[in-house]
Amino acid sequence: MNAVPAGTATRREAEVADDVVVVVNGDGGAGLSNSVLLLGNPTTVIDTMLLPDMAADIVTALTRRGRAAELVVNTHIHTDHIGGNRLFDGVPVVAHPRTASGMRRMIGEPGLPALLAKVMPDFAERLADWDSVPADPLPPVDIERALPAGTRVLEFTDAHSAADLALWLPASRVLVAGDLCFAGVTPLAVHGRVSRWRAALDRLIALGPDVVVPGHGSPAGIGALRELADYFDRVLAAAHLAHTEQLTAQAVWARFDAGPAAGWLEPGRTLVNIQVALAEIAGKPFEGEHRVQQDQDPSHSR
CATH class of the missing domain: 3.60.15.10 (Ribonuclease Z/Hydroxyacylglutathione hydrolase-like)
Incomplete structure (x- = not known):
């Protein structure tokens, strides 16, 4: 084959x-x-x-x-x-x-x-x-x-x-x-x-x-829309936790519960999404693009 x-x-x-x-x-x-x-x-x-x-x-x-x-x-x-x-x-x-x-x-x-x-x-x-x-x-x-x-x-x-x-x-x-x-x-x-x-x-x-x-x-x-909304609620909750507890995005990502999104393709993107959400919460200037690092744990890779 x-x-x-x-x-x-x-x-x-x-x-x-x-x-x-x-x-x-x-x-x-x-x-x-x-x-x-x-x-x-x-x-x-x-x-x-x-x-x-x-x-x-x-x-x-x-x-x-x-x-x-x-x-x-x-x-x-x-x-x-x-x-x-x-x-x-x-x-x-x-x-x-x-x-x-x-x-x-x-x-x-x-x-x-x-x-x-x-x-x-x-x-x-x-x-x-x-x-x-x-x-x-x-x-x-x-x-x-x-x-x-x-x-x-x-x-x-x-x-x-x-x-x-x-x-x-x-x-x-x-x-x-x-x-x-x-x-x-x-x-x-x-x-x-x-x-x-x-x-x-x-x-x-x-x-x-x-x-x-x-x-x-x-x-x-x-x-599909409802599951995506649930996913972003989880991302925002993780970012708020990182901001409140002064944790890194990587730390909250490591224990992220994806709920219905578990098993979706490209799971490593969740770290990026948490970083973007954390930047919003921290009040960093928004210019249309957040430049973030994808330091992915192999356990989260596709």
């Missing part, structure tokens, strides 16, 4: 409602994000994965249905959601103004490929020349007008990233959550604030979705 090369993932299509197709990217671990196809008018692609060869499966899914992309929306700035933008030449690509501005600064930075290779080692060789096309800035209200009728756009800032968009389809009760939801995968709050992400989850839960499409992991129900 041949071994599967590192960084290889099986992408599959899941039709979660009429005219809503998810291209699920592997197990949702580091570098493996989902894309969503809205087959209304206009035909819309939500996020384009990390690499063009991944995004080729998005094009294949559209072609199989006799469709071509007419609009691309990037939910946020992270490279694993924007790397396939260049496959949609001639198609409008839009994002929140904060996201678009950050993309213009980020894309082409000389040190970016090396940083990406460190964060996503399974794809290190394929990230040596990583590049993308920045989105055009468009306010959320205008993105909503451009999307298929009945789609609502929800805006969140400094939660998972500087700016995140979620799409709510009330007719089918489908929530396209982007990276505001991870399902079966430990989230990463290094570019946001844990407390604001936790509050964002309350807004999403209040919608009462039947289907939640996460940025990473398989489509799920509202339980």
Whole structure:
């Protein structure tokens, strides 16, 4: 039996409602994000994965249905959601103004490929020349007008990233959550604030979705949002304990009870999330990114 090369993932299509197709990217671990196809008018692609060869499966899914992309929306700035933008030449690509501005600064930075290779080692060789096309800035209200009728756009800032968009389809009760939801995968709050992400989850839960499409992991129900909220409650409690007892993030992480999140992929991210939450509680200046060290105990590694 041949071994599967590192960084290889099986992408599959899941039709979660009429005219809503998810291209699920592997197990949702580091570098493996989902894309969503809205087959209304206009035909819309939500996020384009990390690499063009991944995004080729998005094009294949559209072609199989006799469709071509007419609009691309990037939910946020992270490279694993924007790397396939260049496959949609001639198609409008839009994002929140904060996201678009950050993309213009980020894309082409000389040190970016090396940083990406460190964060996503399974794809290190394929990230040596990583590049993308920045989105055009468009306010959320205008993105909503451009999307298929009945789609609502929800805006969140400094939660998972500087700016995140979620799409709510009330007719089918489908929530396209982007990276505001991870399902079966430990989230990463290094570019946001844990407390604001936790509050964002309350807004999403209040919608009462039947289907939640996460940025990473398989489509799920509202339980995925509730489990993520529980996880962040535990992270915030650990950070408060560290602050009150003057303990290190590593000390509280060593005895962290993940509850329903036990067994999720990428468990070492919990240390980072505790460090970010602790920085918030300590009142350290927030500039959109907390630079923290991941000194991981092998017992907490994936």
